[in-house]
Amino acid sequence: MSSKQIDKIRNIGIMAHIDAGKTTTTERILYYTGKSHKIGEVHDGTATMDWMIQEQERGITITSAATTCSWNKQTINIIDTPGHVDFTIEVERSLRVLDGAIGVFDAVSGVEPQSETVWAQADKYKVPRLAFVNKMDRMGANYENCISEIREKLDKKAAAVQWPIGSEENFAGVVDLLEMKAIYFPAESLGSKIEIKDIPADIVDECQLYRDELLDNLSEYDEELTDLILMGEAPSVAQIKAALRKATITHNFIPVLCGSAFKNKGIQPLLDAVLDYLPSPTDRGELKGHSLKDPDKVEVRKPEVDEMFSGIAFKIATDPFVGSVTYVRIYSGKLESGQTVYNSLKKKRERVNKIFQMHADKRTELQEAFAGDIVAVAGLKETTTGETLCTENKPIIYDLMEFPETVISVAIEPKTAADEKKLLSTLEQLKNEDPSFTFSNNQETGQLLILGMGELHLEIIADRLQREFNVGIRVGKPQVSYRESISGTASESHTYNRELGGKMQFGSVTLKVEPVDYQAGVLFESSVTSKQIGQNFIDSIK
Numbered sequence: 256m257s258s259k260q261i262d263k264i265r266n267i268g269i270m271a272h273i274d275a276g277k278t279t280t281t282e283r284i285l286y287y288t289g290k291s292h293k294i295g296e297v298h299d300g301t302a303t304m305d306w307m308i309q310e311q312e313r314g315i316t317i318t319s320a321a322t323t324c325s326w327n328k329q330t331i332n333i334i335d336t337p338g339h340v341d342f343t344i345e346v347e348r349s350l351r352v353l354d355g356a357i358g359v360f361d362a363v364s365g366v367e368p369q370s371e372t373v374w375a376q377a378d379k380y381k382v383p384r385l386a387f388v389n390k391m392d393r394m395g396a397n398y399e400n401c402i403s404e405i406r407e408k409l410d411k412k413a414a415a416v417q418w419p420i421g422s423e424e425n426f427a428g429v430v431d432l433l434e435m436k437a438i439y440f441p442a443e444s445l446g447s448k449i450e451i452k453d454i455p456a457d458i459v460d461e462c463q464l465y466r467d468e469l470l471d472n473l474s475e476y477d478e479e480l481t482d483l484i485l486m487g488e489a490p491s492v493a494q495i496k497a498a499l500r501k502a503t504i505t506h507n508f509i510p511v512l513c514g515s516a517f518k519n520k521g522i523q524p525l526l527d528a529v530l531d532y533l534p535s536p537t538d539r540g541e542l543k544g545h546s547l548k549d550p551d552k553v554e555v556r557k558p559e560v561d562e563m564f565s566g567i568a569f570k571i572a573t574d575p576f577v578g579s580v581t582y583v584r585i586y587s588g589k590l591e592s593g594q595t596v597y598n599s600l601k602k603k604r605e606r607v608n609k610i611f612q613m614h615a616d617k618r619t620e621l622q623e624a625f626a627g628d629i630v631a632v633a634g635l636k637e638t639t640t641g642e643t644l645c646t647e648n649k650p651i652i653y654d655l656m657e658f659p660e661t662v663i664s665v666a667i668e669p670k671t672a673a674d675e676k677k678l679l680s681t682l683e684q685l686k687n688e689d690p691s692f693t694f695s696n697n698q699e700t701g702q703l704l705i706l707g708m709g710e711l712h713l714e715i716i717a718d719r720l721q722r723e724f725n726v727g728i729r730v731g732k733p734q735v736s737y738r739e740s741i742s743g744t745a746s747e748s749h750t751y752n753r754e755l756g757g758k759m760q761f762g763s764v765t766l767k768v769e770p771v772d773y774q775a776g777v778l779f780e781s782s783v784t785s786k787q788i789g790q791n792f793i794d795s796i797k
């Protein structure tokens with residue numbers, strides 16, 4: 256594989272507030288790229304990406320399932336990230352290894368709280384983004400409002416590259432503002448065939464206006480485009496695309512598109528936009544890490560196949576067929592089945608037994624994988640989330656991911672002696688998969704506590720223990736946890752008394768803290784250490 260082919264990979268995440276339509280959008284993407292032959296639907300539990308029983312029953316996305324598909328002879332690796340606040344940490348670890356993302360918004364609700372949280376996380380990891388305003392068919396859908404909210408709340412550099420043709424029940428298609436053509440998605444073909452026509456006469460002026468606005472915004476960041484416009488020349492579509500790509504990758508622009516995933520409208524142009532505007536692994540440039548021998552020395556790897564191997568383990572999961580797998584983003588070089596790699600943090604050699612390309616619940620075995628790829632590796636025994644894998648002769652350590660402390664706990668107890676035997680080892684396995692989950696014995700009552708990021712998070716853990724691992728347990732009531740010292744920025748000051756309760760302030764939100772529930776025999780020992788967790792804390796007890 257040449258570096259030219261690495262240019263043809265896009266590693267993207269799809270992120271949004273719960274219910275904005277991430278899963279539906281992902282399902283449509285898999286359908287149009289030929290990965291699934293039937294469109295899966297969230298409401299009847301057939302969505303391909305949501306394959307855990309708990310996800311299908313609840314209609315939510317829990318794990319970041321990685322899947323590979325291809326569009327216009329290029330490869331798109333998609334990580335479906337959960338929208339529920341309890342699984343924010345899953346989003347965080349996906350963002351760590353992605354090159355670009357699509358933010359999905361509900362055309363009626365606009366920018367919702369969790370969209371703001373994930374957007375801020377993507378800012379932290381400097382992930383270039385597209386915005387997709389979904390649900391244009393819904394009553395009350397308003398594209399302009401949604402763009403204004405994105406600008407006000409998330410990024411003022413967002414601007415439309417498409418304009419909707421009609422809205423609500425009259426939503427018919429989209430206008431490509433670069434080509435100035437209307438795109439329709441005939442219902443009979445489930446949107447897999449598109450029709451390109453002239454823009455309806457009644458919206459030509461409106462579209463021209465937004466096209467001018469787009470060029471105006473763009474020329475601020477692109478000298479070539481400015482020069483052309485100043486000389487009175489009309490830039491070609493290819494020139495505008497190139498300028499848009501550059502501005503998006505350099506965080507100077509958020510292209511906004513629209514559609515209705517549910518009605519099969521707008522997905523193919525969204526895929527085109529992923530290829531056109533989001534970065535390939537090579538666009539990320541060199542990767543900086545630390546030398547193992549000298550932590551102050553910067554080690555660098557180029558995103559090339561001929562470079563020394565390096566990658567980050569970003570997720571450990573239990574696959575129903577393969578067993579424990581470690582998801583690895585390969586940054587440089589090549590990974591071969593049977594190869595020994597070096598975990599630079601643990602200073603341990605690890606053998607790569609098998610390499611898989613994952614498609615939700617299916618998998619293809621690979622003999623080798625290359626810079627830019629996201630794969631699942633079987634056989635790694637010591638490596639945990641966030642650690643670097645590399646060559647032993649010149650080790651590199653990429654920055655570790657930060658995991659916040661847990662905020663809620665539930666007491667559990669095994670039902671039988673047989674359950675007791677299995678319980679601790681199963682909890683250990685779950686903890687290994689999920690760094691935002693832990694368990695401990697309550698020092699005062701001796702009860703076994705499971706601790707996590709929110710009520711739903713722990714409910715899922717308890718459910719998995721019982722159904723996936725057949726460990727019978729009794730589950731207590733969830734309890735919000737805190738400890739006496741809470742660190743934070745000035746805007747997160749707090750005052751409360753352990754016995755009497757009190758108030759905590761997170762930004763503009765005041766949180767009332769109840770005294771510890773001694774009656775339940777559960778004492779909580781976790782902490783709230785950042786604004787992010789403050790928000791999780793607030794949401795989890797709402």
Ligand code: GDP
Pocket residue numbers: 271272273274275276277278279280297298314315316338389390391392393514515516517518
């Ligand atoms: P997620 O939580 O962001 O993954 O959202 P889902 O994809 O699960 O969608 C949430 C709900 O919205 C489901 O009932 C979908 O069928 C519905 N939905 C998704 N996209 C659209 C759309 O474009 N239009 C309408 N009307 N409903 C949609």
